[in-house]
Amino acid sequence: MTALPNTHFTNARLADGALVDITVTDGRFSAIAPAGDSALATETPAIETIDLGGQLTVPGFVEGHIHLDTSFYGDAWRPHIPCTGGFDVRERVAFQARNLTAAAPIAVRAKNQLELCVVHGSLSMRSHVMVDGSVGLKHLEAILAVREAHRDLIDVQLVAFPQSGILSSLGTAEFLGEALKLGCDLIGGLDPASFDRDVKGHLDVVFGLAQKHGVGVDIHLHDGGTLGLFEIEEIAARTRALGMQGHVAVSHAYALGEFSGDVLKKAGDMLAASGISIMTNAPGDHAFPPVAALRQAGVTVFGGSDNIRDSWWPYGDGDMLNRANMIGYRSGFYEDHELEAAFDVVTYAGARALRLDNYGIGVGASADFVTLAAGHVPEAVVAVPKGRTVYRRGRAVAKDGKLLG
Numbered sequence: 001m002t003a004l005p006n007t008h009f010t011n012a013r014l015a016d017g018a019l020v021d022i023t024v025t026d027g028r029f030s031a032i033a034p035a036g037d038s039a040l041a042t043e044t045p046a047i048e049t050i051d052l053g054g055q056l057t058v059p060g061f062v063e064g065h066i067h068l069d070t071s072f073y074g075d076a077w078r079p080h081i082p083c084t085g086g087f088d089v090r091e092r093v094a095f096q097a098r099n100l101t102a103a104a105p106i107a108v109r110a111k112n113q114l115e116l117c118v119v120h121g122s123l124s125m126r127s128h129v130m131v132d133g134s135v136g137l138k139h140l141e142a143i144l145a146v147r148e149a150h151r152d153l154i155d156v157q158l159v160a161f162p163q164s165g166i167l168s169s170l171g172t173a174e175f176l177g178e179a180l181k182l183g184c185d186l187i188g189g190l191d192p193a194s195f196d197r198d199v200k201g202h203l204d205v206v207f208g209l210a211q212k213h214g215v216g217v218d219i220h221l222h223d224g225g226t227l228g229l230f231e232i233e234e235i236a237a238r239t240r241a242l243g244m245q246g247h248v249a250v251s252h253a254y255a256l257g258e259f260s261g262d263v264l265k266k267a268g269d270m271l272a273a274s275g276i277s278i279m280t281n282a283p284g285d286h287a288f289p290p291v292a293a294l295r296q297a298g299v300t301v302f303g304g305s306d307n308i309r310d311s312w313w314p315y316g317d318g319d320m321l322n323r324a325n326m327i328g329y330r331s332g333f334y335e336d337h338e339l340e341a342a343f344d345v346v347t348y349a350g351a352r353a354l355r356l357d358n359y360g361i362g363v364g365a366s367a368d369f370v371t372l373a374a375g376h377v378p379e380a381v382v383a384v385p386k387g388r389t390v391y392r393r394g395r396a397v398a399k400d401g402k403l404l405g
């Protein structure tokens with residue numbers, strides 16, 4: 001990105017209620033002072049001054065879990081096919097394979113979805129990309145090109161995701177290793193017990209590749225009950241043994257939503273001590289991780305859209321503020337501090353889980369921010385105002401749901 005001159009933003013309302021003026025230099029926040037501070041304008045003359053008019057000014061949202069390669073957003077509508085005997089990952093993967101044969105090119109669908117996220121204010125993203133014996137590296141190659149083409153708009157982390165299992169899909173372990181060499185930032189996994197039916201064998205490959213390539217781990221775990229909890233314990237044990245605290249996430253972790261009392265307390269303490277983040281999208285018809293209890297235990301809980309208009313479900317709009325609303329709604333959050341927690345899940349907690357440097361509204365941070373028609377964070381979470389402007393490195397890139405220029 002080319003160097004950008006100073007820009008002054010006046011009358012920005014921060015999350016703590018303060019009304020401030022902000023200077024952006026070369027894409028970073030270089031000064032923040034109380035609104036009307038004349039010293040700021042004199043010390044850092046700007047070529048442009050933008051009056052934000054007291055709008056709520058928050059950091060860019062963190063889309064912590066999405067599938068850029070399997071969405072049909074912007075493509076033909078694919079009616080949802082229900083599982084024949086209740087939710088079954090293997091069956092859904094088969095439906096997905098069938099749907100994808102008739103889909104528009106990955107590059108087109110991924111671009112549609114990525115831009116959808118940006119216009120709503122996500123400027124950092126973690127996308128899982130199918131890498132397995134069924135598709136090899138085909139999806140990844142397309143997504144790497146999309147990431148490169150959108151580098152100026154959004155930072156994208158890619159997870160090499162074995163959608164068809166590792167041990168049950170021939171050649172997958174080798175493809176995963178290749179994917180990490182090609183540019184994937186993390187290694188993924190999928191229900192080691194119910195899918196590959198070999199927890200140790202599955203995790204040996206995942207953590208072996210993580211160690212070999214020096215990357216983090218983000219595992220899809222739908223398995224519920226004590227089976228799911230057992231897998232979380234196994235993931236935590238490996239994380240601690242390898243000193244990977246802070247580099248491992250478990251996505252979905254539905255099992256955590258099925259326990260309470262001492263069992264949940266023990267799980268929360270274990271996850272916190274292991275530095276494992278938990279991703280939830282507050283799914284419609286599943287138990288899901290108890291956000292407040294986990295945060296209380298010191299666990300980083302972050303959010304993601306997961307599937308948008310794909311073979312898993314038709315929902316999703318790429319708006320992480322709306323996701324905060326869903327997470328708060330399903331969590332029974334009513335008080336301001338709870339609504340602020342839901343907001344944290346899609347902003348600062350997401351940044352911690354993704355290990356983003358230079359995140360937030362502060363001097364030195366990247367000037368990636370969103371201005372919203374809301375008086376404060378709790379109001380933004382319940383009202384989900386669509387009127388918003390998205391700034392990337394201090395430059396407006398989207399307004400009211402449309403990309404600019």
Ligand SMILES: [Zn+2]
Pocket residue numbers: 065066067128220251306307
């Ligand atoms: Zn997913």
